[in-house]
Amino acid sequence: MAEIHPPTYMVLSLLLIQGTFGQRWGISLTHDHICAVSGSSVAMPCSFTHPPGLTVTKVYWTINPQPNIEPADLLDMPTYKDRVLYSADISNNCTLTLREVTVADAGEYNLRIVTGHYKEKWLQRPGFHLTVTDLSVWIPGPVLEGNEVRVVCNNSCRLEDNATVLWREKGQGVSGGQTKYGRLILTNVNTEDEGNYSCALKGFDGHPSTAVKLEVMFPPKDTSVAVSPSSEIVEGSSVTLTCSSDANPPVEGYTWFKVNESTPVGSGQQYSITNIRSEDGGQYYCEARNKYGAETSTAVSITVTGIVKQQYAAFVIVGVLILGIVSLSCAIHWIRGRSGNEDLGGHFGRSEGSKAVKGARVVSQDCTTQYANISLIRPAHRRRCSDEDVRRHSDRSDSIRDAVSGGTRGVSQDCTTQYATVSPH
Template identity: 45%
Template sequence: MNCTYTYPTGYQIMRVFWSKTKVINNVEPPDLSEDPEYSQRLQYLGDKQQICTMRLSHVTLKDSHMYYFRFITDKLDGKWTGDPGVNLTVSDLQVESPERVTEGDSVRLTCKSSCTLTDRATFIWYRNSQPLTERRDRNNELLLQSVRREDAGRYSCAVHGHNHISPAVQINVTYPPRNVSVLITGSGEIVSGDSVTLICSSDSNPPAEINWFKENESSAVGSGQSFSALQSGRFYCQAHNQHGSQRSDAVTVTVHHGAGRNVIVIAATSGGLFIIIIIIIIFIIKKKIINRRSAIHECENDDPKTGTYAALDLKSRSSDLYDTLTTVHPRPDVHQPDSSEYENLSPHSRTPR
């Protein structure tokens, strides 16, 4: 702001400063150089004789105001303020956008300036501080057709050839729930009285409200993001907001009551139920094999003092081979012959040689 001033001969300048107000009720106006909002941006380029030029840097819209130069001399009546002052008008770029944007809408953004632009002025658009396109458009409007959720962000504009970029405006795209699904947490084997926790997840804006249902029942059995299933059945969640709703696939919760307090809970989606059945069959077969091996092991470890023994007799009948497993118990008070006194032991008794 270029400025000059004069004063009567014989006066000596004691103080010079710029202010945004005049003297009111004999109260001196504040010095802008002592104002925290201006102290780092205001620079006085004048002197105490005739020049009163001031420079203001990093100007914003808030700096639009009337500014006054004031000087004080060594005389009681030697105080003056420039009148009418300097009116500073700051022009700026602003992005105008609708307050609410829903997925699928067509949105028009307008880059407006408070100053007069030439017909050759071209505009550059930014989203999240990144140029949207390399091209420059003479039209000061940006049209977003069939808005998607990915179009959400901070939009700003600029005039080509100028360093200034407009303040950014936030585009918030709202949409109905999508990708609604149920997650199962907790162990597959629990103690009686516990429960399986089901968690509903969804993608929506604004966040969706969650209700839980059991198939073939019309009323909700719960609400909120998580639900504790205490009984068998097929459960699903439904997410909804003001733009729509969507339900998840149902999950199956089967509670099998076993001995004592143990309860085995199988929870799976309909697609994964077949895999669980295969795992159960394999488990049963494996358990039978273990039990059979255990029985054979107990037979091999029979106490020899009982006098019980097993012998294998191979005989040929009609050209067929067969095995005979015979258990023989010793007779009381009978001499036990040496094994060499016998040939083969069969179901028929033989006389020793």
């Protein structure tokens, strides 16, 4: 039976009214007052007696009847359509069942009995009172982290000291102490206690209250500073410091400090230094605050690096690269020049009958390649040479050798002078 009533005793209301035939009307109720939760169903057990010799033709209930006005049947009222149920036994049963009650259903309900005798109609006075309550959760606020909070399930029913209130958070039962008034007690609350809380009365488990959010307030914590782009900054560039903190309500203000300075250096969640100089180096920290407190971060170090040092490092790197490239180039040319000289020597070592040696290549000391076309010219007439001819040709050969590198002159046994024409390219 979905109803709230004192469990230790029963209220019996017995009304005896003298009827026309000298007999009495009588009605018995289990309660004279019922308090129900909105959305639940209410059942009021009821029985009656009537004078003998009368035939009961109709038994119904009405609400808040007015004097000298025939009371209306609940079944005929649009607001009660499909929500009212009477007993089928009208000989002495007057039980009323009311489904899905609302706050508007609250009032005095009276029983009306009609018989076959026009003078034998009976209206119960007084009737029983129905109170319908909407459950609601009340959280005294603000709820501060570390404190105790008592969550209250509000209703308009007169709950007994031992009435059981069921508490849920996200649909799950909540483990926690309760006072004799069904209040939920949470001690040393923290952010893990946050959630949407609802309450229900035992016996009305399926009709909980609307859930209410429990929000835990706390001052800033886990405050820290981030540096961008890095903590080592080149002189003349820029750096930005960002302060982060967890707080509820959110942080209301940030203040920036430099270690060993008595006054703040800035405000806001970010602090930027442009065209940074060496005297801007040092340790910086921030303070975050809201209405419940403040917290300071650990200091971070900013190091300003001189620009000369950076340029010197760049020059060294570039110099090493250039030296490496030049060394590699000279090595390649030396290898190629050596190969060319071997080819040229091979051409001079050929038979005397060769007409010309072309494409000779000479590698100079400065790693550049010089090319020469060498042609051997043979005179038309031959004769045997004397010792004087040999000496004279030898002197000329020495002079030519000194004048032209790579040129040569050969003297054959028949005293014929062979000249080489050298054309550098």
